Amino acid sequence: MSKEPEGITLAEWAAEVGRSEKNIRNFWRPQGGFPAPIGRRPTPHTTGPDPELYDEAALDAWRTQALAQPTPYPMPAEAEQMRTLGGVARLLGVDGKTISQYRDAIEARVQEREQRGSRTLYRVSAVVEALNEIRRGPGVAADSEQDRRRRSPAQPGR
Incomplete structure (x- = not known):
């Protein structure tokens, strides 16, 4: 056999x-x-x-x-400036969506921000520190309950 x-x-x-x-x-x-x-x-x-x-x-x-865990973002020289999330992304040399996907988590952590019309400006150093804390790596959702990749066929409506 x-x-x-x-x-x-x-x-x-x-x-x-x-x-x-x-x-x-x-x-x-x-x-x-x-x-x-x-x-x-x-x-x-x-x-x-x-x-x-x-x-x-x-x-x-x-x-x-x-x-x-992904490589931490380096702190840019302009760390004390106030910028939009798109401006922070440009400083770090990444696409804007790379950072804006974490908007809710950034807003929960970063108190150093100000509203200018329809734009929200954030202290660059605070955003970089928050990103280095919350980014979990490729293929890992920040909220596993909302991760559609982990849904089984038995749970289509979740």
């Missing part, structure tokens, strides 16, 4: 880490360093290719490294 190969399928691992298999195949697997399959699990009485098997420890190690 042949022994079944050791390993875990992406579907099994996805369930363990709270993601969908589709999310992992589309967004994580194409990234550099994602572990290669170590074999296939034979599935009798089915058509199509057998599911690929992966080393679970290698997948977990890759996930830990890939979802590590």
